[in-house]
Amino acid sequence: MQSKKLVEQIGLFRINRLLDLATERSLSGTKEDYRLSKRYINLATAISRHYKIKLPEEVKSRICAGCSAVLIPGISCSVRFSGGFVIYRCTACGNVRKLYMKRRNSIDRINAPPDG
Numbered sequence: 001m002q003s004k005k006l007v008e009q010i011g012l013f014r015i016n017r018l019l020d021l022a023t024e025r026s027l028s029g030t031k032e033d034y035r036l037s038k039r040y041i042n043l044a045t046a047i048s049r050h051y052k053i054k055l056p057e058e059v060k061s062r063i064c065a066g067c068s069a070v071l072i073p074g075i076s077c078s079v080r081f082s083g084g085f086v087i088y089r090c091t092a093c094g095n096v097r098k099l100y101m102k103r104r105n106s107i108d109r110i111n112a113p114p115d116g
């Protein structure tokens with residue numbers, strides 16, 4: 001019997017591998033590659049559901065929730081900074097993802113060690 005940790009590790013490895021393959025396909029840019037890229041993302045989400053693994057935030061932030069495309073800044077999504085948020089807009093479906101950009105506290109800057 002496999003331990004839960006090992007199953008989770010294998011699942012995460014497969015998800016990351018599929019995400020890398022999807023990114024490669026998205027970069028090549030043909031219609032068939034775009035279709036395959038979406039297929040890889042759908043397989044990765046299916047793996048996470050099957051093994052009951054929560055998708056890591058760094059993986060989630062690279063996938064469009066609207067159309068399952070890989071979000072690559074400048075290629076498949078635009079990135080804007082507005083009002084303390086980073087806004088990712090998918091160029092294929094227009095879905096928007098807002099991430100709060102945490103600002104450094106002024107006290108942190110004063111207490112930060114000097115560079116060099």
Ligand SMILES: [Zn+2]
Nearest residue numbers: 064067090093
């Ligand atoms: Zn999209």
